[in-house]
Amino acid sequence: MTSDKKHPPLVLVVDDVDHGREIFAEYLEFRGFRVATAADGLEAIEKAHELLPDIILMDLSLPGIDGWEATRRLRQDPSTSAIPIIALTAHALASAHDRARDVGCNAVVTKPCLPKDLEQEVRRQLAAARPAEGPAQP
């Protein structure tokens, strides 16, 4: 997996709610990222293995395999264990956030979240994982 001007970072947006996926996907694509989406935990794991994204935005409340479980599995798999994962949740309680960090999320962002703020967090996590990479600011 590489990313440069021709290959900007690939962001996997996981959310079971269509508009949830659409807003962040559309905005991130608008901002120059490549974006893939998944609607549930199982799909998120499959897409992660398939695409090996640079970063994953993981909604926690998902049907079937939820975000926590999906994160845990991804962290267990060596091929995906290093991918930064930002938990994206409408849960406001600290317990939900703590559980997310416990299973291996690098950051937790509470919804509602302005797309602009989310982009900042994504860039921060990418920078932490791979300094000097990432698409140039528009």
Place this chain on the structure above:
Amino acid sequence: MGSVAHLDVLPAPRGGGSIGAKAKLSLVDALLAEHEARPCAVSALRWLAHHAGVERAVCVAVDPESGRLAGLTGLGVPPAAVEAFSLDLADRAHPLVVALSGGEPVAFHDSGQTVPRPFDTPLGHASFHAVPLGNAQQEMGPGLLLLTGAGDGPVTDDILWAAELLGTRLAALGYRRIQADERRHKRERSLLLAVIHAVTDPILLTDADGRILIANAGAETLLTAGEEKREGWRRAVALNNMLFSASLFTAESGPTRRELLLVDPSEGKELLFEVLSTPVAIRAGENGIVSVLRNVTDLRRATEEIEENYRRLRLAEAATRAERDRLDLILNSVLEPILVTDPAGNIVRMNPPAERMFTFPARRDGREGRGGEVERRVQANDAVFTSFVSNLYAGQSLRWRGELNLLDPRTGATVPVEAISGRVVSKHGEETAVVTILHDLTEAMEKALLYEQVKRHSEELREKVREATAELAEQNELLRRQAFQLEQASALKSQFLANVSHELRTPLNAIMGYTHLMLEGVSGELSAPQQDKLIRVDANARHLLSVINDLLDITRIESGKMPVQVERIHLPELIDEVMTEVEPVIAGTRLAVTRSLSPDLPEIATDRQKVKQIVLNLLSNALKFTPAGSVAIRLDYHGPAGEISIAVSDTGIGIAEENQKTIFEAFEQADSSYARRQGGTGLGLTICRRLASLLDGRIALASRLGEGSTFTLFLPANSRPA
């Protein structure tokens, strides 16, 4: 005697003898036939009366033993007069004594009525002749014949003959009698001595000088000792003599009885004698003393033994009495009635408590007592008791126990008693008494009754406690269930709110997200009015979000689910952070914001995030509600109170006094329209105050409407150690 001169004493004329020899011989025969003086004299007087014409005569004779002239027999005179006649021969001047020794008959003439003779005879006043008996050669004849008769004629020869014959005969008889007397006396004396010697008690006769005249064997053993006796014996005898002689002095005046300690010469033992001494005449003018000694040594020992026994008896009696007194004392000191009955069933002893039940009280007022209620009750008690005791006598057991119902003699109340009787049996198995003690059961029964009541009450109480406990357990269970339900409800509520929050945020995310996309121009350029309207959508969405967040906070605080994380914090740093966060807001105003920190501010231990939230909230409010002027933050340390304070002052709109109390209530804002314009939720101060109390602190408010407000957060400086 002077009276003798009056006597006409004449020699008796002698007449011639005319009585035949044959008659004279009959007198001789008669006199010889008799061997006693009196029958001889009687015979002689009869003969004279028959043969010599003597009418009255008296024969008097000399009694050599008494030395008197006494009447022997009489003729024609009363025998009592003969008996009464007695004349002392020592009265030698007496005419009759003179006549006795004269040897001749003497005539005593009747001297007439006027001059009585100075002596009396059985013949009275008549003239008489006194004819001496025996022959005239005798100095003193054996007697006289006093006779009257044949006129005053001279005494005939026949009479003289008869007198001589009678005198001779009487003299002969008198000699023989003396001889017989002497023999008799010797016999009697030896008999007497034999008797005296035969007596084991020492008897002795002593003369006035203490010399022993007669002594029996016993006395001789004690008081005489021959040369053949050994020295000790003789000394003991000498000692005895001395002791005895000394004791005799007291006996001279009359019979005496005394004790005398002598020594037994043969054994040397001391012997105690009781000496009876009686003075006796041993011969004319000389007295002696007869002493009888009774050996009372054994008697004394016996007496002493008897006295000792008697003393012991007295002691034993005293001891018995003392024992009895003590027994009385014991019996009387026992508070319960005690009765002693004899085998016949009669009550022989009782102590005062028993007396109260079984005797009549002394009648004082006459109302109570015999015949009354009291007597009836006492008799009833007696009957009950007697019946009980007779049971014991009927049975074989030594002890007997029973319960009796007696009556209180005074009140008539029933007294239940427990009676315990015991037989008293002597050593010989003889039943002597029955002792009964009565134990009043009234109290025991009352106690039992009381105990029953207490038990019943206790049971009731226990039942009540059991019920109450069951009820309590039920209540507890109910409470536990309620608590569980509440917990569940609370959890459900929290979960619900969390869900609500989640469900609200999701669409809010879409609203804010799309709005943002459009404003960012993702969907192409927007006209100015479109942009304005989308900004309004954005602002309202943000407000909704803050309301949702505040609601969630309050819920968490109220449900106790707001965690407190204590750490040491440096307040100046915290204020820096707050200032940085509100910098954009400050920049949008024309307010002068200042801060001042006391130099002695300590580090405090508290929840950093919550303090920051409070200060941020207060500062935001100050900025919101201050259209112009300044906002100041001031931190102070109050050492004595152990507090730090963070005060946020503004020159804003202020809060009316009537609103200052309710300003901390949920959804209260002094001016809601203004607040809404400023984007407040109305929950900020409520959350601040609740967070402050969660940190053991408080928030104070000082404000004047139109002049500004000062909100001050006080926190403990040391209460939470790091």
